[in-house]
Amino acid sequence: MCSIIGYYGDGLAAPILVKGLKRMEYRGYDSVGVATETGNEISVKKGVGKVSEVNNALHLDAMLGNVGIGHTRWATHGNVTDANAHPHPSSSGKIAIVHNGIIDNYGELKSDLEKRGYVFKSQTDSEVIANLLQFNFDEVHDIKSAMMRTVSKLKGHYAFVAMFQNGTLAAARYHEPLIVGIGKNGYFMSSDVLGFIEKTDDAIYLDNGELVVLDQVGIHIFNFEGIPVKHQITKVSKEFADVYKGDYAHFTLKEISEQPETVIQAGEKSKAAIDSVTDVLKHAKNIYITGSGTSYNAALVAKYLWQKYAKIKAEPIISSEVFFAPDTIEPNSILVAVSQSGESADVLEAVNIAKKSNSKILAIVNTLTSSLAQESSLVIGMNCGPEIGVAATKSFTAQLSIIYKITEKLCDGCIKLDSRKISESIAKILEDHSKIKEIAKELREISDIYILGRGVHYPIAAESALKLKELTYIHAEGIPGGELKHGPLALMDSSVYVIIINPNDFTYNDTLTSAREIKARGAKIIGISDKPSDVYDHWIEIPAIDEALYPLIEIIPIQLLAYYAAIEKDTDPDYPRNLAKSVTVK
Numbered sequence: 379m380c381s382i383i384g385y386y387g388d389g390l391a392a393p394i395l396v397k398g399l400k401r402m403e404y405r406g407y408d409s410v411g412v413a414t415e416t417g418n419e420i421s422v423k424k425g426v427g428k429v430s431e432v433n434n435a436l437h438l439d440a441m442l443g444n445v446g447i448g449h450t451r452w453a454t455h456g457n458v459t460d461a462n463a464h465p466h467p468s469s470s471g472k473i474a475i476v477h478n479g480i481i482d483n484y485g486e487l488k489s490d491l492e493k494r495g496y497v498f499k500s501q502t503d504s505e506v507i508a509n510l511l512q513f514n515f516d517e518v519h520d521i522k523s524a525m526m527r528t529v530s531k532l533k534g535h536y537a538f539v540a541m542f543q544n545g546t547l548a549a550a551r552y553h554e555p556l557i558v559g560i561g562k563n564g565y566f567m568s569s570d571v572l573g574f575i576e577k578t579d580d581a582i583y584l585d586n587g588e589l590v591v592l593d594q595v596g597i598h599i600f601n602f603e604g605i606p607v608k609h610q611i612t613k614v615s616k617e618f619a620d621v622y623k624g625d626y627a628h629f630t631l632k633e634i635s636e637q638p639e640t641v642i643q644a645g646e647k648s649k650a651a652i653d654s655v656t657d658v659l660k661h662a663k664n665i666y667i668t669g670s671g672t673s674y675n676a677a678l679v680a681k682y683l684w685q686k687y688a689k690i691k692a693e694p695i696i697s698s699e700v701f702f703a704p705d706t707i708e709p710n711s712i713l714v715a716v717s718q719s720g721e722s723a724d725v726l727e728a729v730n731i732a733k734k735s736n737s738k739i740l741a742i743v744n745t746l747t748s749s750l751a752q753e754s755s756l757v758i759g760m761n762c763g764p765e766i767g768v769a770a771t772k773s774f775t776a777q778l779s780i781i782y783k784i785t786e787k788l789c790d791g792c793i794k795l796d797s798r799k800i801s802e803s804i805a806k807i808l809e810d811h812s813k814i815k816e817i818a819k820e821l822r823e824i825s826d827i828y829i830l831g832r833g834v835h836y837p838i839a840a841e842s843a844l845k846l847k848e849l850t851y852i853h854a855e856g857i858p859g860g861e862l863k864h865g866p867l868a869l870m871d872s873s874v875y876v877i878i879i880n881p882n883d884f885t886y887n888d889t890l891t892s893a894r895e896i897k898a899r900g901a902k903i904i905g906i907s908d909k910p911s912d913v914y915d916h917w918i919e920i921p922a923i924d925e926a927l928y929p930l931i932e933i934i935p936i937q938l939l940a941y942y943a944a945i946e947k948d949t950d951p952d953y954p955r956n957l958a959k960s961v962t963v964k
């Protein structure tokens with residue numbers, strides 16, 4: 379999604395803003411812009427492309443001024459064009475804004491403002507904030523009051539930072555993240571601590587419905603009714619600063635390679651929370667488990683494991699579906715919400731709905747300062763460090779590790795998660811990429827790939843399909859093995875590849891039979907297994923482990939395959955087209 383940033387201080391704003399935007403580029407990245415103030419004049423530069431491309435072309439970081447705002451855009455309203463990139467100045471150019479979120483009533487606000495003579499230069503919903511704020515400021519001549527009037531008219535969800543001609547910054551938060559950084563020589567306002575972590579680790583996490591005004595006097599925080607609000611300063615973990623690729627060509631490869639460590643660390647700092655969650659689940663009447671994308675696939679694994687080993691039923695629900703079937707969640711239930719970012723709008727909406735029916739929220743989340751963590755009564759931290767590559771990799775295995783730890787406790791040790799053993803097995807798979815690289819070359823020209831798995835391996839097949847789609851843009855579909863003959867077999871011919879997830883467990887023989895049926899139709903078979911078979915055109919070997927634990931390791935070769943196929947296809951694995959890391963809009 380979009381990133382917003384503002385700086386007010388002694389230093390030159392533009393280079394600080396550009397650096398902050400680069401660190402937050404993972405959130406959204408089709409266009410970039412910066413506005414600064416010098417001598418009561420606002421200058422704006424913006425364009426389509428990545429931060430470094432736009433910076434090289436327009437020299438954003440050479441703009442003058444000690445106050446500024448910046449933005450990376452992920453288009454929602456209006457095409458990817460220079461005009462639609464942020465910052466958006468008001469008609470008069472006396473205010474400029476950067477915005478993250480969606481203004482639902484922008485159409486009516488825009489036509490009202492147009493009737494009053496305001497001119498709009500973009501197709502975005504965001505530009506309405508600039509002109510509405512200008513209209514209100516011209517009426518009341520006071521920044522705080524103008525902000526209060528403006529937010530009282532906006533419907534939707536947003537975080538925005540506005541820069542006034544006199545160099546004052548003002549910001550508002552409503553259901554989109556906005557964090558204030560307090561440095562020695564300046565203040566920051568940013569969608570993510572990554573925007574300012576190099577400069578300061580002192581942060582204030584604004585609540586929904588709060589406004590900030592930053593001027594020569596200092597920083598003032600109010601609620602939307604104008605009442606001053608006091609906040610504690612939080613020390614942000616320095617691990618957030620560790621967002622460089624190091625020797626790796628891409629963040630995605632770095633994050634895949636970190637998994638031998640992250641599966642051990644997962645949930646390590648939340649042992650007490652894991653105990654409490656287990657206790658709550660054991661005594662719950664109804665349990666639901668929700669997430670989006672990869673996090674939903676982890677939720678599916680939880681359903682299988684808790685049912686099979688602990689005889690506890692948890693109903694998985696795709697977060698974005700909860701709104702359309704809110705009665706699915708019985709009153710006074712438990713909702714386990716799984717999310718890497720803790721900011722996915724769909725997940726937060728599901729949580730909101732569940733809370734209205736008096737359900738308790740348990741979160742498995744990576745970002746402990748996120749909205750989800752704040753909304754939950756018990757929080758288990760994935761503890762896998764920042765994940766920058768848009769495709770979820772290490773966060774998935776961290777989620778699974780936590781789900782296994784809960785399962786182990788729920789079933790009083792009937793399965794044992796030996797994290798060291800898992801870590802060694804993952805390290806073994808990661809030791810040599812050569813075979814996977816060769817297979818990736820064959821995927822360059824294909825247009826369809828299917829992934830088959832039975833039982834608990836089906837969610838891994840679904841997750842594999844998601845990784846292949848995102849990173850390679852090849853049509854990919856996860857299929858529960860037994861469903862093959864109920865339709866998908868019609869698609870099998872010599873043009874397709876099929877990945878068979880087939881560890882040597884209770885699903886092995888049935889899945890091998892499916893592989894033979896597919897092979898008979900001419901498709902190429904890639905087998906992921908600890909046991910070779912003549913049916914595989916390519917066998918990717920995984921180590922033999924305790925049969926309950928295969929899902930934790932069998933996804934690794936497919937993450938690598940998706941990564942190397944992306945390289946073969948010359949797509950950017952870190953920033954797949956049209957996608958953003960945290961999907962904070964519905």
Ligand code: F6R
Binds near residue numbers: 716718844845959961
């Ligand atoms: C897949 C991916 C997305 C996310 C989904 C949920 O690789 O990254 O499908 O898993 O947007 O995000 P979180 O877990 O942050 O709620």
